[in-house]
Amino acid sequence: MLQCIFLLSDSGEVMLEKQLTGHRVDRSICAWFWDQVVSQGDSFKQQPVIASPTHYLFQIVREGVTFLACTQVEMPPLMGIEFLCRVADVLSDYLEGLNEDVIKDNFVIVYELLDEMIDNGFPLTTEPNILREMIAPPNIVSKMLSVVTGNSSNMSDTLPGATASCVPWRTTDIKYANNEVYVDLVEEMDAIINRDGILVKCEVYGEVQVNSHITGVPDLTLSFTNPSIMDDVRFHPCVRFRPWESHHILSFVPPDGLFKLMSYRVKKLKSTPIYVKPQITSDDGACRVNVMVGIRNDPGKMIDSITVQFQLPSCVLSADLTANHGAVTIFSNKTCTWSIDRIPKDRTPALSGTLLLETGLKRLHVFPTFQVGFRIQGVALSGLQLDKLDLRVVPSRLYKGFRAFTRSGLYEVRS
Amino acid sequence: MAPPAQTNRSPSPSQPSGKSEVTDLKSQLRQLAGSRLPGVDDSKRELFKKVISYMTIGIDVSSVFGEMVMCSATSDIVLKKMCYLYVGNYAKVNPDLALLTINFLQRDCKDEDPMIRGLALRSLGSLNVANLVEYLVGPLNAGLKDNNSYVRIVAVIGVLKLYHISVTTCIDADFPAVLKHLLLNDQDTQVVANCLLALQEIWNGEASTSGDAMKEREALLSKPFIYYLLNRIKEFSEWAQCLVLDLVVKYVPADSNEIFDIMNLLEDRLQHANGAVVLATAKVFLHLTLSMTDVHQQVYERIKAPLLTLVSSGSPEQSYAVLSHLHLLVMRAPYVFSADYKHFYCQYNEPSYVKKLKLEMLTAVANESSTYEIVTELCEYAANVDIPIARESIRAVGKIALQQYDVNAIVDRLLQFLEMEKDYVTAEALVLVKDLLRKYPQWSHDCIAVVGNISSQNVQEPKAKAALIWMLGEYSQDMSDAPYILESLTENWDEEHSAEVRLHLLTAVMKCFFKRPPETQKALGAALAAGLADFHQDVHDRALFYYRLLQHNVTVAERVVNPPKQAVSVFADTQSSESQRPHF
Numbered sequence: 001m002l003q004c005i006f007l008l009s010d011s012g013e014v015m016l017e018k019q020l021t022g023h024r025v026d027r028s029i030c031a032w033f034w035d036q037v038v039s040q041g042d043s044f045k046q047q048p049v050i051a052s053p054t055h056y057l058f059q060i061v062r063e064g065v066t067f068l069a070c071t072q073v074e075m076p077p078l079m080g081i082e083f084l085c086r087v088a089d090v091l092s093d094y095l096e097g098l099n100e101d102v103i104k105d106n107f108v109i110v111y112e113l114l115d116e117m118i119d120n121g122f123p124l125t126t127e128p129n130i131l132r133e134m135i136a137p138p139n140i141v142s143k144m145l146s147v148v149t150g151n152s153s154n155m156s157d158t159l160p161g162a163t164a165s166c167v168p169w170r171t172t173d174i175k176y177a178n179n180e181v182y183v184d185l186v187e188e189m190d191a192i193i194n195r196d197g198i199l200v201k202c203e204v205y206g207e208v209q210v211n212s213h214i215t216g217v218p219d220l221t222l223s224f225t226n227p228s229i230m231d232d233v234r235f236h237p238c239v240r241f242r243p244w245e246s247h248h249i250l251s252f253v254p255p256d257g258l259f260k261l262m263s264y265r266v267k268k269l270k271s272t273p274i275y276v277k278p279q280i281t282s283d284d285g286a287c288r289v290n291v292m293v294g295i296r297n298d299p300g301k302m303i304d305s306i307t308v309q310f311q312l313p314s315c316v317l318s319a320d321l322t323a324n325h326g327a328v329t330i331f332s333n334k335t336c337t338w339s340i341d342r343i344p345k346d347r348t349p350a351l352s353g354t355l356l357l358e359t360g361l362k363r364l365h366v367f368p369t370f371q372v373g374f375r376i377q378g379v380a381l382s383g384l385q386l387d388k389l390d391l392r393v394v395p396s397r398l399y400k401g402f403r404a405f406t407r408s409g410l411y412e413v414r415s
Numbered sequence: 416m417a418p419p420a421q422t423n424r425s426p427s428p429s430q431p432s433g434k435s436e437v438t439d440l441k442s443q444l445r446q447l448a449g450s451r452l453p454g455v456d457d458s459k460r461e462l463f464k465k466v467i468s469y470m471t472i473g474i475d476v477s478s479v480f481g482e483m484v485m486c487s488a489t490s491d492i493v494l495k496k497m498c499y500l501y502v503g504n505y506a507k508v509n510p511d512l513a514l515l516t517i518n519f520l521q522r523d524c525k526d527e528d529p530m531i532r533g534l535a536l537r538s539l540g541s542l543n544v545a546n547l548v549e550y551l552v553g554p555l556n557a558g559l560k561d562n563n564s565y566v567r568i569v570a571v572i573g574v575l576k577l578y579h580i581s582v583t584t585c586i587d588a589d590f591p592a593v594l595k596h597l598l599l600n601d602q603d604t605q606v607v608a609n610c611l612l613a614l615q616e617i618w619n620g621e622a623s624t625s626g627d628a629m630k631e632r633e634a635l636l637s638k639p640f641i642y643y644l645l646n647r648i649k650e651f652s653e654w655a656q657c658l659v660l661d662l663v664v665k666y667v668p669a670d671s672n673e674i675f676d677i678m679n680l681l682e683d684r685l686q687h688a689n690g691a692v693v694l695a696t697a698k699v700f701l702h703l704t705l706s707m708t709d710v711h712q713q714v715y716e717r718i719k720a721p722l723l724t725l726v727s728s729g730s731p732e733q734s735y736a737v738l739s740h741l742h743l744l745v746m747r748a749p750y751v752f753s754a755d756y757k758h759f760y761c762q763y764n765e766p767s768y769v770k771k772l773k774l775e776m777l778t779a780v781a782n783e784s785s786t787y788e789i790v791t792e793l794c795e796y797a798a799n800v801d802i803p804i805a806r807e808s809i810r811a812v813g814k815i816a817l818q819q820y821d822v823n824a825i826v827d828r829l830l831q832f833l834e835m836e837k838d839y840v841t842a843e844a845l846v847l848v849k850d851l852l853r854k855y856p857q858w859s860h861d862c863i864a865v866v867g868n869i870s871s872q873n874v875q876e877p878k879a880k881a882a883l884i885w886m887l888g889e890y891s892q893d894m895s896d897a898p899y900i901l902e903s904l905t906e907n908w909d910e911e912h913s914a915e916v917r918l919h920l921l922t923a924v925m926k927c928f929f930k931r932p933p934e935t936q937k938a939l940g941a942a943l944a945a946g947l948a949d950f951h952q953d954v955h956d957r958a959l960f961y962y963r964l965l966q967h968n969v970t971v972a973e974r975v976v977n978p979p980k981q982a983v984s985v986f987a988d989t990q991s992s993e994s995q996r997p998h999f
Contacts, residue, residue: 001612016471019504021579047768048732060732078736079657079691085730107471108464108493111500119537120572122612123654124605134530190727192760194795201757205728232720234688237653241683263688265724365837367798369763410762414795 001121002069002080003055005087005114006030009100010064012037016107018114020121025070029055033068049077062088063098071121079123086126087117093128109135129170129255170238170255174215181212181254182401183222183389185380188409191272195367195414202269204382205409211258219392222250222261225385230264266382271297273381274343276308276372278415282364287355289321291370293340294348299406301378306340309373312355313366321353370413380404437476440466444482456491463497470504477505484515492531495523499538506542513542517550524554529563536569540576548581552588559593564603571597571606575613578620591617595631599640604647608655611635611644611662638673641666645680653689660684660695664702674703674710685721690733693721694740715744715751723758731766738772745779753782760792767804774807778814786819794828797840806843813847817854826851826858830865841869842879849882852889859890867894877913884916888923892930901927902938908945917954921946922976925961929973 004025007016012034014027032052040046050057055070058080067084090113092098095106103110112135117126125131187206194200212218227248235244236252236259243251250261275296281288291308312319312334319336321328326340326349340349357364389400440462447459466483469476483501499520506513523535536558539551555577558570574594578585585591591614598610615635621628634640644659651659660681668674677699684696697718704711722744725737745752759777761770774793781789793815796808809832816825829851832844848862866886874880884904891897901924904911911917924942928935946958964972 014471021576048735060730076657076661076691076695078694078733078740079654081732081736082689082691083654085733104468107468108497111467112493112496115496115537119569120540120575122572122609122658124568125652126654190762192762200792201760203727205724232724234686234693234721234724236688237649241686245683260688263728265728365798371763410764412763 001073001075002058002071002083002118003121004070005084005118006066006068006070007103007110008034008066008068010066015065015100015103016110018111020118023072025055029057029070030068033057033059048081058084060084060088062092065098065100065103083118083123083126086123087114090117090126090128090131094131127255129257129259170217170253174256176213176215178397178399179214179395180399180401181210181214181220181389182403183386184209184211184402185384185386185404187380187382187404187406189269189272189381189406189411190409191411193272193276193413195278197275197277199270199272202272204266204269204406205263206266206380206382206384207263208261209258210254210261212254212256214254214256214391214398215395217253218395219251219253221390221392222252223387224248225387226383229266229268229383231267233262233264235262236260264384266384269382272411273297273299273303273376274306274372274374276370276413278370278413280364280367280415282355282357282362284362285357285359287316287357287364289319289351289353289355291338291351292348293343293350295343299376299379299381301376302342303374303376304342305373305375306343307373308338308340308351308370309335310368310370311335313364313368315358315361315364315366316355317358318356319353320355321351323349323351325349367415370415372411372413373408374411375405375407377405378403379406381406437469437474437478440476441479441482444479445485456489456494459489459494460491460497463494463501466501467497470501476501477508480505480509481515484519492534495531496534499534499541503538503541503543506544506547510544510546513544513547517547521550521554524557529561529566532558532561532563532566533569536566536573540569540573543576543580545581548577548584551577552584555590556588556593559590559597564601564606567597567601567603567606568609571609571613575616578613578617582620585617586621591631599643604650605652605655607647608651608658611655612658615662635662636666638669645677648680648684653687653692656684656687656689656692657695660692660699663699664695668703671707674707677703685718690725690729690737693725694737697722697740712748712751715748719751719755723755726758731769734765735769735772738769738776742772742776742779745776749779750782752776752780753785756780756785756789761796761804767801770801770804771807774804774811778811778818781815781819783819786815786825790815790825790828794831797832802839806839809840809843809847813843813850816847816851826861830861833865833869838875841874842876845869845874845879845882845886849885852886859893862886863890863893867896877916880913880916881919884919884923888919888926891923891927891935898927898931898934898938901935902941905938905942905945908942914951914954917946917949917951918957921954921957921961925972926977929977 001021003019003021003023005018005020006014006027008030009015012030014030017027019025029052033050036050037046046059048059050059055072056077058069058071058077060067060081065088067088069080069084071080088098091103091110094109094113095102113131116124116131116134118124125134185206186209187204189202189204191202192200208222212220221243235241235250238254239250239252239262243249252261254261273296275294277292279290293306293308295303312330314334316334319330321330321336321338323338323340324347325344326338328336328338328351330336338351343349355364386402389402391398443462444459447455447462463483466476466479480502483498489495499516502513502516506516517539520535520539523531524539526532526535536554539554551573555570555573558566558573561567561570571594574585574590577590594610594614594617598607598614601607601610614631618628618632618635622632641663645663648656648659663677663681668677681696681699685693687693687696700714700718701711704714722737722741726734726741729737741752756777759773759780761773774796777789777793790812793808793812797805797812812825812828816829819825829844829848832840833848845866848866852859852862863886866883869883874883884901887894887897887901901920904920905924908917908920911920921942924935924939928939943958943962946954947962949955949958961972961976964975
């Protein structure tokens with residue numbers, strides 16, 4: 001089991017250290033780890049599971065903060081990594097962001113959270129709902145309250161009722177005047193398109209997120225019109241398995257608030273909503289670039305926040321690029337970003353310009369990959385549709401809402 | 416580097432210089448210690464925060480131990496937590512002062528509030544001082560019988576901590592028996608899980624010395640107990656499920672009915688949101704069906720989908736861990752994954768450790784139908800900005816070429832690489848063309864045509880140069896310029912740093928001589944002379960050997976240096992030793 005957790009800043013300084021078992025792990029392991037990072041050039045490229053001469057190390061990096069866990073015993077590495085990811089998510093949720101300053105300002109909360117989440121090296125309570133009841137987050141409201149009432153303790157006086165119930169993700173005495181439940185379908189599309197415009201790979205990963213504020217202990221049933229298009233599904237622990245197996249119906253008692261009910265993957269997609277056509281021709285030391293963006297299969301709703309980003313190869317000295325719609329920015333690290341936002345009705349957005357190559361180079365040999373971003377409100381590109389949402393006991397004044405949303409994941413077009 | 420000041424409270428501690436701040440703190444704490452003023456808790460909290468932050472940065476604040484203990488007489492939980500955190504850190508260094516806190520801790524263990532009881536028990540356990548253990552036994556006993564499950568959970572782990580501090584106290588107080596009772600009878604699943612964890616560690620530790628402990632350990636793996644755990648597995652928290660699944664792997668089922676029973680029970684774990692649970696279940700399935708080959712194949716099919724989803728969703732660290740496991744599986748059963756090769760395509764902004772693993776998997780799953788597409792994809796990577804990945808992908812193309820029989824398209828691709836005029840691409844491609852020719856000499860005509868166009872000046876890397884020279888020697892009858900290229904290389908002998916290249920050069924010149932004597936004669940003389948004068952032992956010896964052979968008899972020399980060769984069927988080092996070791 002894990003023996004110690006360190007939080008390191010992006011300069012290698014130890015911000016926080018929590019020893020978990022009797023074996024004291026010396027800080028020299030952090031110094032060793034940081035030497036490795038420096039010699040490898042970029043912490044991001046370091047492997048997540050490393051064997052040092054004395055310990056096994058698990059590390060994840062979130063926004064410059066490195067979470068490092070050490071152990072000397074054999075344990076499943078994915079458990080260590082999943083746990084660190086969970087710690088990072090909970091901290092980011094509580095502190096509304098994750099960076100060196102916010103951790104240093106709130107390290108008491110961080111210590112308290114770590115205390116509850118892991119005991120003697122073994123993960124204990126990691127559900128955010130339960131943690132929120134035990135340790136209140138440091139937001140503006142509680143700060144104001146503490147000034148007014150003079151009680152700045154953020155620990156609650158009673159144990160959350162949920163720790164002792166058999167539905168551990170929900171407390172038993174929740175009351176709301178207005179009962180409401182919202183279901184969101186959030187999808188992300190990953191695709192690779194090669195230089196001939198052929199779709200090499202296209203997949204959609206989706207999540208069904210439910211935000212419920214319902215009195216008491218409600219029992220919900222959710223069904224889809226076309227569940228068979230989903231290739232692989234993963235559920236929150238609250239979902240009962242039998243109804244899904246027999247009729248593809250989700251039957252569950254939801255945790256209060258926002259949570260991820262299930263995630264799924266849809267594989268057989270044949271088309272993408274927008275097309276990006278890059279053309280790069282080079283001769284005699286100069287390159288001409290022309291990129292066109294347009295809508296291919298109109299999904300019915302407005303596509304916005306469209307951006308095209310690519311990295312100028314290192315052999316390019318300078319670039320002169322203009323677009324007839326949207327803004328082009330070239331950063332000092334040679335990344336070029338073109339933000340189009342929405343495709344206008346009257347013309348096709350096109351980016352064109354020239355790239356100046358290094359002296360002596362006749363043609364461009366390395367072709368940049370274009371990463372495309374977009375968002376579509378109101379449509380789930382996989383085609384998944386919600387059929388109905390029922391409650392076993394319908395309370396008075398129930399409001400149900402449904403939304404769908406797709407955005408691009410790792411969407412790249414090769415040139 | 417001072418941390419930034421906060422907006423609506425006192426400024427954060429700036430980089431302290433050491434002693435003066437600590438003595439300041441001491442006096443401030445002492446002032447607050449006995450005070451009962453209404454604002455005292457807040458000021459205490461600020462001071463405690465300072466102390467803890469100094470501790471975190473690494474400054475030694477053990478001298479304020481006494482004052483901290485005095486100030487901890489409070490009903491505020493946050494203050495208590497900070498105080499106990501501090502005490503736990505320094506107790507080992509100051510065991511006598513730690514004794515002072517025992518009083519407070521014992522009182523807190525009997526507090527009305529279960530959170531405080533739990534906190535006190537946890538802190539007692541973390542004190543980690545050998546001569547304080549007798550104070551631990553009483554509260555632990557009370558904690559294990561507490562009505563509130565939170566306290567019981569903490570108490571169980573406390574027993575484990577006690578075991579690590581002092582084995583004899585733990586065993587003498589008969590804790591393992593109490594834990595066992597809780598394990599089998601407690602309603603709360605987290606308590607059961609913690610008991611399992613604690614008992615496993617304790618019995619593992621005791622098994623070498625005590626027969627009882629060994630028996631108990633084996634009893635854990637008995638059918639009624641395993642079934643008891645499996646029947647309740649959904650109620651356990653996700654981390655506890657990982658623990659239980661780890662235990663199930665060690666269980667040996669009596670017959671195949673049991674195996675199917677267990678697999679049916681665990682089927683839905685594969686769809687859990689936590690990747691670690693999915694992987695642990697996959698491990699159980701694979702382990703149970705090792706001896707039943709056809710069911711084993713079905714298991715592969717079943718676990719494929721969840722594992723592939725895990726690879727693509729989730730953070731890159733999780734992908735890496737899952738991919739490493741998948742790598743092992745793919746090595747074992749490549750045909751199972753041969754339809755899913757698209758999952759292993761590399762995305763542009765993935766970290767390079769993930770890309771490397773994916774490349775290895777693409778080479779493993781390539782079969783006749785997918786070779787063309789996979790090779791096309793790999794060629795895209797060769798034009799990649801990331802040089803190590805570009806090299807790896809060219810090597811991957813070569814490996815696939817060596818594995819598959821139909822290498823038509825691959826040869827064309829490799830030759831295209833050579834035309835790319837990028838030096839590292841050319842270097843890698845040359846090495847591969849050489850290996851390809853050793854296995855498929857029938858492609859020599861096409862390859863030689865392209866290789867001959869490469870100017871040897873462009874090739875700088877030793878391995879690539881050696882490969883080029885080998886080809887020049889081997890196929891000198893087909894390449895018209897071979898003797899002249901070799902001659903110019905020989906003229907630059909002294910500038911050639913790599914011994915490997917010089918050795919190859921010697922052999923190549925010899926071979927060329929046997930096929931085209933008049934053109935190569937001058938080059939041969941120069942090469943032998945340079946070789947004999949060379950300071951590297953191997954080069955010198957080989958030159959001497961060749962010289963004497965030629966003096967003795969030219970036809971014998973030809974038989975020795977350039978015998979008719981058979982095509983290599985399988986390269987020994989393509990079968991990695993990893994896949995040959997039994998893993999399961």
